[in-house]
Amino acid sequence: MSFLQSIKNKVRSRSIHVSYVDVGACNGCEIEVRACLAPRYDIEQYGIYVHNNPREADVLIVVGAYTHGWEEKLAPLWEKIPDPKAAIAVGNCPISGCCFNRRGSYIDPPVSRHIPIAAEVPGCPPRPTEILNAILSVRDSVFANWEAEHR
Amino acid sequence: MKRTVDVNIPLGPIHPCFKEPARVKCETKGERVIAAEVELGYMKKGIERIMKGRPWQEVMFLAERVCGICSVIHNMVYIEAMEQISDIRVPPRAAYLRVVANELDRMQSHLLANFSYCYTIEHETLGMYLLDCREQVMDLLERLTGARVTCAYIIPGGVRCDIHKEDLTFMLEALTRTEHELLRYTGMFETGPMIALRSRGVGVLTPEAAQQAHAVGPTARASGIAIDRRTEHPTYRILGFTPVVRHDCDNYARIMVRFDEVFQSIRLIRSALNGLPSGIIRGGGTCKAGEVRYSGEAPRGELTYIIRTDEYGRVAEIEIQTPSIMNIEACCHSMIIGADSIADVTSAFISADPCIACTER
Numbered sequence: 264m265s266f267l268q269s270i271k272n273k274v275r276s277r278s279i280h281v282s283y284v285d286v287g288a289c290n291g292c293e294i295e296v297r298a299c300l301a302p303r304y305d306i307e308q309y310g311i312y313v314h315n316n317p318r319e320a321d322v323l324i325v326v327g328a329y330t331h332g333w334e335e336k337l338a339p340l341w342e343k344i345p346d347p348k349a350a351i352a353v354g355n356c357p358i359s360g361c362c363f364n365r366r367g368s369y370i371d372p373p374v375s376r377h378i379p380i381a382a383e384v385p386g387c388p389p390r391p392t393e394i395l396n397a398i399l400s401v402r403d404s405v406f407a408n409w410e411a412e413h414r
Numbered sequence: 415m416k417r418t419v420d421v422n423i424p425l426g427p428i429h430p431c432f433k434e435p436a437r438v439k440c441e442t443k444g445e446r447v448i449a450a451e452v453e454l455g456y457m458k459k460g461i462e463r464i465m466k467g468r469p470w471q472e473v474m475f476l477a478e479r480v481c482g483i484c485s486v487i488h489n490m491v492y493i494e495a496m497e498q499i500s501d502i503r504v505p506p507r508a509a510y511l512r513v514v515a516n517e518l519d520r521m522q523s524h525l526l527a528n529f530s531y532c533y534t535i536e537h538e539t540l541g542m543y544l545l546d547c548r549e550q551v552m553d554l555l556e557r558l559t560g561a562r563v564t565c566a567y568i569i570p571g572g573v574r575c576d577i578h579k580e581d582l583t584f585m586l587e588a589l590t591r592t593e594h595e596l597l598r599y600t601g602m603f604e605t606g607p608m609i610a611l612r613s614r615g616v617g618v619l620t621p622e623a624a625q626q627a628h629a630v631g632p633t634a635r636a637s638g639i640a641i642d643r644r645t646e647h648p649t650y651r652i653l654g655f656t657p658v659v660r661h662d663c664d665n666y667a668r669i670m671v672r673f674d675e676v677f678q679s680i681r682l683i684r685s686a687l688n689g690l691p692s693g694i695i696r697g698g699g700t701c702k703a704g705e706v707r708y709s710g711e712a713p714r715g716e717l718t719y720i721i722r723t724d725e726y727g728r729v730a731e732i733e734i735q736t737p738s739i740m741n742i743e744a745c746c747h748s749m750i751i752g753a754d755s756i757a758d759v760t761s762a763f764i765s766a767d768p769c770i771a772c773t774e775r
Binding site: 282285286287291298300314316333340363370 | 427428429430433434435455456458459460461463464475476479480481482483485526533545548549552562563564575646769771772
C-alpha cells in the first residue's frame with residue numbers, strides 16, 4: 264500500500280458524509296435514520312455526518328420500495344454522487360417491497376435492479392443501531408484501499 | 415393575470431430540511447415569495463388499492479404502514495371502525511391502555527416535528543435535546559407495546575398485551591423525568607430571542623384562511639380554531655380532555671401548541687395509568703359485514719377511515735382521509751405567500767409538520 268493510500272484510508276475512516284433518499288417508504292425507516300442523529304446513538308462520534316446533499320455524499324441510504332415517481336430520478340441522483348460511493352438499502356421495502364409488494368401497487372422493487380446496493384439492512388423498520396452498524400461496515404469494505412483496487 | 419416574477423426556485427425533492435420528498439416551487443420577486451406550489455407524487459404506493467378484497471387481519475398491518483410516524487393512531491382508528499361495524503365491546507382496561515399507547519405515539523411524533531423545526535431554523539442544540547427526549551418516549555412505547563415503530567398493539571376487542579405492575583411504576587417515574595426536562599426545553603424555546611426572530615410573525619395563517627383551507631390538527635389549533643376529534647372519543651371524555659388552542663397564528667404558535675400537547679399527553683397518560691381499571695384486556699368477537707365512517711385525532715389532525723366489509727370480515731371498500739393534505743394546502747396558499755426570504759419558506763413548511771407518506775399513501 265502506498266503512503267498516499269494509507270493517508271486516504273485514515274482520513275476516510277473518520278469522515279463519511281451521508282445522504283438519504285426516500286423512494287416510497289412508510290416513514291418508519293426514515294425516522295429511524297433520523298433517530299441515529301440523537302445523542303443516544305450519536306452518529307457523529309464515528310465521523311459520520313448526515314448532510315442530505317448528494318453532491319458531497321459518500322454513502323446514500325435508500326429507504327422505500329421504489330415508486331414510479333422515482334423512475335427517472337434515482338439513477339441520475341446516484342450519478343451525481345462522487346466516487347468512491349456506496350448505497351445502503353435500509354428496511355424490507357428496498358429489498359423485497361415488504362407488504363406493499365402485491366398485485367395492483369405502484370412499486371417496482373428491489374432497488375438493487377436500479378442502482379448498485381452495497382449493503383442491506385432488513386427489518387420493518389430496523390433499529391438505529393443496525394443502520395449505524397451497516398454504515399460502519401461499508402466504511403471498511405468499500406472505502407478502504409479504493410484507489411488501489413479501482414485505478 | 416400578468417405577474418412579474420424574478421426567479422422560480424424549486425426546493426426539493428431532496429432537501430436537507432425535508433424528512434420526505436416533496437417539491438415546493440416558489441415564485442419570487444427579489445427575496446419575497448409571491449406564489450408557491452407543492453408538487454407531490456414521489457411516494458404513491460397505492461395502499462388503498464392493495465387493501466381492497468383482503469381479510470381484516472392483513473389490512474390491519476397495511477393500515478399501520480400508511481404512516482410510520484403515527485402508526486398507532488392508524489391502527490387505532492382502523493380497529494375502532496371495525497369494532498363499530500361488528501358491535502364488539504372493548505374491556506375498560508384495554509380502552510385505557512389504548513389511550514396510553516396513542517398518547518405516547520403522539521408525544522414522540524410532536525417531539526420529532528419540533529426537532530425538525532429546530533433543525534430547520536439551525537438551532538441544532540435544542541433539536542438534539544428534543545430528539546434525546548423522544549428516545550426516552552420511544553423506550554416507554556417499546557416497553558408497553560414491544561416495538562418502537564409499527565407495533566400492531568391494538569386489535570379488535572382489546573389490546574395485544576397487558577402492562578406489568580413494575581412497568582407501570584417505571585413508566586410513571588420516567589414520565590415525571592421527561593416532563594421535568596421538557597419544561598426546561600420549552601422554556602428555552604419560549605424565551606430564546608434568536609428563535610423568536612425566526613418564528614414570531616413568520617408563516618402567518620389567519621383563522622379565516624385556516625377555515626378556507628380546512629386546516630386541521632395543531633395547525634388549525636394554533637390559528638385559534640378549537641377542533642379536536644378526541645373530544646368525541648368516549649375514553650378521552652372520561653379522562654377529561656379539552657383541546658389546546660393558541661391565537662398567535664404563526665410558526666411560534668404551531669410549535670408551542672405541540673409542546674403544550676405533549677404536556678397534555680403526559681397528564682392524560684398519568685391519569686389513565688393511575689385510574690387503570692383491573693380486568694381482562696381482550697373481549698373477543700367476530701368481524702361482520704357493514705359500512706362505517708369513523709374519525710380519530712392523529713398527531714397532525716383529523717384522520718378518517720371509510721370502510722365497507724363483507725360477511726367474511728374482508729374489506730370490500732376502504733378510503734382513508736389523512737390530515738396532512740389540508741395542512742399542505744393551507745401552507746402553500748397562506749403561510750408561504752409573502753415570506754420575506756426563502757429560508758422562511760422551509761421553516762413555515764416544516765412548522766405545519768407535513769407527512770408526505772400519509773398524504774400520498
